[in-house]
Amino acid sequence: EVQLLESGGGLVQPGGSLRLSCAVSGFTFSSYALSWVRQAPGKGLEWVSAIGGSGDTTYYADSVKGRFTISRDNSKSTLYLHMNSLRAEDTAVYYCVSSPGFGGSNPFPFDYWGQGTQVTVSS
Amino acid sequence: EIVLTQSPGTLSLSPGERATLSCRASQSVSNNYLAWYQQKPGQAPRLLIYGAGTRAPGIPDRFSGGGSGTDFTLTISRLDPEDFALYYCQHFGSSPTFGQGTKVEIK
Numbered sequence: 658e659v660q661l662l663e664s665g666g667g668l669v670q671p672g673g674s675l676r677l678s679c680a681v682s683g684f685t686f687s688s689y690a691l692s693w694v695r696q697a698p699g700k701g702l703e704w705v706s707a708i709g710g711s712g713d714t715t716y717y718a719d720s721v722k723g724r725f726t727i728s729r730d731n732s733k734s735t736l737y738l739h740m741n742s743l744r745a746e747d748t749a750v751y752y753c754v755s756s757p758g759f760g761g762s763n764p765f766p767f768d769y770w771g772q773g774t775q776v777t778v779s780s
Numbered sequence: 781e782i783v784l785t786q787s788p789g790t791l792s793l794s795p796g797e798r799a800t801l802s803c804r805a806s807q808s809v810s811n812n813y814l815a816w817y818q819q820k821p822g823q824a825p826r827l828l829i830y831g832a833g834t835r836a837p838g839i840p841d842r843f844s845g846g847g848s849g850t851d852f853t854l855t856i857s858r859l860d861p862e863d864f865a866l867y868y869c870q871h872f873g874s875s876p877t878f879g880q881g882t883k884v885e886i887k
Contacts (some may be wrong), residue, residue, distance in 0.1 A: 756877050761874065766870065767870075
């Protein structure tokens with residue numbers, strides 16, 4: 658059974674930092690691209706960032722470029738999102754999602770989703 | 781970036797009725813890189829349809845997708861009580877975008 662388990666969310670002040678983690682099991686971790694997708698309270702879905710299976714390629718939404726860094730540790734089957742300079746508009750549930758590939762000439766949809774972790778940016 | 785516009789915002793129907801949801805793209809979606817997701821309250825989204833018309837594993841055949849270019853549809857042939865939920869379309873290119881969602885509610 659595929660499982661994606663996010664952790665690390667919480668309450669942080671504007672300008673602060675947070676690191677999210679996503680522990681993955683149930684498939685060959687290094688064979689899958691991974692993304693973070695967020696959902697602000699009562700709002701729709703927004704893709705945030707993605708990383709290829711080997712970790713060599715990364716992608717970011719313009720709204721987080723320069724503030725967030727995605728990374729992965731294939732030896733630990735864990736995905737990370739380092740978030741700096743947090744703003745109120747970053748408040749959302751952050752989902753860890755997988756796909757067989759990302760971008761390039763043969764992209765794939767998001768086939769597995771974690772249950773999400775809440776990030777609240779407020780003073 | 782491809783902007784996706786879903787309509788209607790809310791669809792009020794009864795169990796057993798047919799639901800047709802629309803997703804229009806601001807520019808042509810190459811190779812039908814278009815997917816549909818279902819989200820229920822308090823839950824993560826679930827992949828339903830991708831490549832415009834291929835059902836994800838375990839998805840009942842009452843769900844079908846169609847369209848090409850800039851106009852896509854998700855059809856639920858006969859609504860089951862468990863189908864009342866939010867539905868999102870997504871372009872899954874190198875800068876994925878989602879539509880704003882259509883809520884299917886019980887009439």
